[in-house]
Amino acid sequence: MAGAPGAGIRFEGVSVVYGKNTVLDDFDLTVEPGEVMALLGPSGSGKTTALRAVAGFVRPASGRVLIGGRDVTGLPPYQRGIGMVVQQYALFPHMRVADNVAFGLRARKAPRGEIAGRVAEALEMTGMADYAKRYPRELSGGQQQRVAIARALAIRPKVLLLDEPLSALDAQLRSGMLAELARLHRELPDVSMLYVTHDQVEALTLADRIAVMDKARLRDCGTPQQLYRSPRTEFTASFVGNANLLPVTVGSTGTVDFAGTRLSVTTGEAAHGASATLCVRPHLVGLGDGPNALRGTITEVQWRGSTHRLYVDVAGRRLKADLRELRESPAPGDEVTLNFAAEDAVLIGAGVAHA
Amino acid sequence: MLVHSRRGRWASWAVFFGLALPVFALPLGVIAAASFATHWSGVFPSGPTLDNYSSATRGESLQALITSLVTAAGASLLALTLGGWAALSAAALGKRGRRTLEALFVLPVAVPSVAVGLAVLVAFSKPPILLNGTPWIVLIAHTVLVTAFAYQSVSAAVRRLDPAYEQAAASLGARPWYVLWRVRIPLLLPSLNAAAGLCFALSMGELSATMMLYPPDWVPLPVQIFTATDRGALFTGSAVAVVLMGTTMLVLLAVSRIRTRATYR
Numbered sequence: 001m002a003g004a005p006g007a008g009i010r011f012e013g014v015s016v017v018y019g020k021n022t023v024l025d026d027f028d029l030t031v032e033p034g035e036v037m038a039l040l041g042p043s044g045s046g047k048t049t050a051l052r053a054v055a056g057f058v059r060p061a062s063g064r065v066l067i068g069g070r071d072v073t074g075l076p077p078y079q080r081g082i083g084m085v086v087q088q089y090a091l092f093p094h095m096r097v098a099d100n101v102a103f104g105l106r107a108r109k110a111p112r113g114e115i116a117g118r119v120a121e122a123l124e125m126t127g128m129a130d131y132a133k134r135y136p137r138e139l140s141g142g143q144q145q146r147v148a149i150a151r152a153l154a155i156r157p158k159v160l161l162l163d164e165p166l167s168a169l170d171a172q173l174r175s176g177m178l179a180e181l182a183r184l185h186r187e188l189p190d191v192s193m194l195y196v197t198h199d200q201v202e203a204l205t206l207a208d209r210i211a212v213m214d215k216a217r218l219r220d221c222g223t224p225q226q227l228y229r230s231p232r233t234e235f236t237a238s239f240v241g242n243a244n245l246l247p248v249t250v251g252s253t254g255t256v257d258f259a260g261t262r263l264s265v266t267t268g269e270a271a272h273g274a275s276a277t278l279c280v281r282p283h284l285v286g287l288g289d290g291p292n293a294l295r296g297t298i299t300e301v302q303w304r305g306s307t308h309r310l311y312v313d314v315a316g317r318r319l320k321a322d323l324r325e326l327r328e329s330p331a332p333g334d335e336v337t338l339n340f341a342a343e344d345a346v347l348i349g350a351g352v353a354h355a
Numbered sequence: 356m357l358v359h360s361r362r363g364r365w366a367s368w369a370v371f372f373g374l375a376l377p378v379f380a381l382p383l384g385v386i387a388a389a390s391f392a393t394h395w396s397g398v399f400p401s402g403p404t405l406d407n408y409s410s411a412t413r414g415e416s417l418q419a420l421i422t423s424l425v426t427a428a429g430a431s432l433l434a435l436t437l438g439g440w441a442a443l444s445a446a447a448l449g450k451r452g453r454r455t456l457e458a459l460f461v462l463p464v465a466v467p468s469v470a471v472g473l474a475v476l477v478a479f480s481k482p483p484i485l486l487n488g489t490p491w492i493v494l495i496a497h498t499v500l501v502t503a504f505a506y507q508s509v510s511a512a513v514r515r516l517d518p519a520y521e522q523a524a525a526s527l528g529a530r531p532w533y534v535l536w537r538v539r540i541p542l543l544l545p546s547l548n549a550a551a552g553l554c555f556a557l558s559m560g561e562l563s564a565t566m567m568l569y570p571p572d573w574v575p576l577p578v579q580i581f582t583a584t585d586r587g588a589l590f591t592g593s594a595v596a597v598v599l600m601g602t603t604m605l606v607l608l609a610v611s612r613i614r615t616r617a618t619y620r
Binding site: 055056057076077078079080081082083084086088090091092093094103104107108148151152155161 | 519523527530537
């Protein structure tokens with residue numbers, strides 16, 4: 001479905017207020033044409049509000065929303081030319097699949113002869129061609145979501161908005177649909193996608209860039225690799241990848257001090273004596289003596305099949321360690337030593353320069 | 356299940372029938388029995404006959420039945436249009452506006468229907484709108500009385516309607532009117548349907564307001580029943596009442612058979 005050249009999305013200082021509640025605060029973000037941008041954040045972080053501001057279902061108290069360079073802030077939803085897919089599918093229950101997919105084309109008064117072809121094309125893309133005559137209630141959740149995607153794509157939007165599209169599906173279907181969405185994006189390189197999710201795996205898998213949101217604000221934005229490997233804020237570090245955060249004091253070059261233990265890490269240009277946060281991913285923590293050894297007491301053990309998750313109390317801090325399945329499961333109360341490599345730790349704050 | 360033990364269940368059924376039968380079923384049975392009788396001096400009616408029915412389905416009575424059917428159909432249609440329209444508009448209003456509208460529409464139910472009848476009579480007995488003595492005044496009174504019910508059931512359905520449907524439609528480029536016709540009304544059809552049945556049944560049985568204002572050439576069936584029994588023709592009146600009951604139930608049955616695709620949601 002090659003279309004006209006792509007259109008990006010741009011938020012310029014967008015604020016949305018409900019009564020006294022600011023649900024989106026001075027939001028700035030640019031989605032480049034053809035880019036997949038994930039809005040990642042916990043519930044209530046304002047990510048869905050941002051998406052709805054693009055769709056036209058909430059009116060910003062201030063700021064502008066632009067689609068393809070055109071200011072759409074005052075435009076009603078039906079004039080914005082967007083495709084939207086929501087969590088609960090919202091397929092029209094009184095219409096067959098083909099009529100659902102044709103809805104946007106008919107509403108826009110597309111030439112009659114063109115509709116059948118484009119409906120077939122959209123259903124083909126989503127692998128739902130065999131279900132054209134069914135009613136939505138006769139389909140499974142995953143199939144309904146495919147139809148919803150086909151319905152949004154049939155109008156050939158330049159911008160596709162996806163609001164937690166996989167949240168209602170079970171885990172197995174979700175990873176399948178994730179691959180499908182990635183394929184659709186490869187087939188439709190001009191379509192910009194804004195993908196709202198609270199699931200970091202979806203965001204990391206699908207997005208070209210991720211915007212991390214919390215408490216109505218944009219906290220961080222970057223490629224998945226940037227956010228995961230060198231998070232700029234504690235919130236990003238803990239929300240993307242569930243990192244351990246240790247309060248440390250920067251010592252001489254290449255060392256930090258954590259509760260009296262000297263750890264060697266990459267300190268960059270951090271000032272001597274400054275307070276900072278050390279971020280270590282749970283799966284990069286090892287068991288036993290090593291370069292950066294921390295002794296502690298196990299407080300909880302979770303066996304997760306292929307891994308053991310240990311919660312270890314180290315100097316009053318709760319550390320998480322994901323270890324490859326241990327032959328002998330340790331027990332709460334056991335004393336253990338954890339270690340991590342210097343290059344696996346990232347220092348946050350304290351004027352740390354970032355690459 | 357509220358009552359678990361078998362004996363308890365039997366007891367509760369017995370109590371239910373003991374109360375429900377004499378209050379609800381028995382009077383209807385009595386009418387049915389009376390409609391086939393010529394005398395009723397003992398415990399049971401006597402002199403079985405079909406004469407009551409032949410007079411109940413001819414002449415004035417037949418005319419009255421048609422009058423009632425036309426009035427009820429007209430009033431239901433008007434009530435559904437007005438009530439449905441108001442319910443859809445109310446959904447877009449704020450809380451206060453919705454409350455006000457709701458109160459306004461419930462008013463004719465709260466006010467005794469005799470008063471509503473009188474009010475309509477007085478209002479339309481003088482120019483500029485002079486409808487006294489025409490069928491229209493009956494139609495108006497019935498519409499005023501049943502619109503409340505249409506409004507109530509449609510607005511309940513509108514509130515239950517997931518806004519995701521209309522938003523999906525709007526995002527696909529559908530203008531508000533298109534969304535209304537293609538999405539919202541089809542999804543509301545089951546409740547519009549139910550509301551139509553309710554309005555029809557209420558209008559078919561309306562007597563007190565109608566008594567205040569019916570013109571001599573537009574006598575609905577309930578009035579016919581009342582005048583028949585009033586002049587002592589109890590058995591003919593019973594037969595007419597059974598005809599009214601039967602016709603109403605047939606129409607309701609037909610309305611409930613209209614299944615819409617949205618019913619299968």
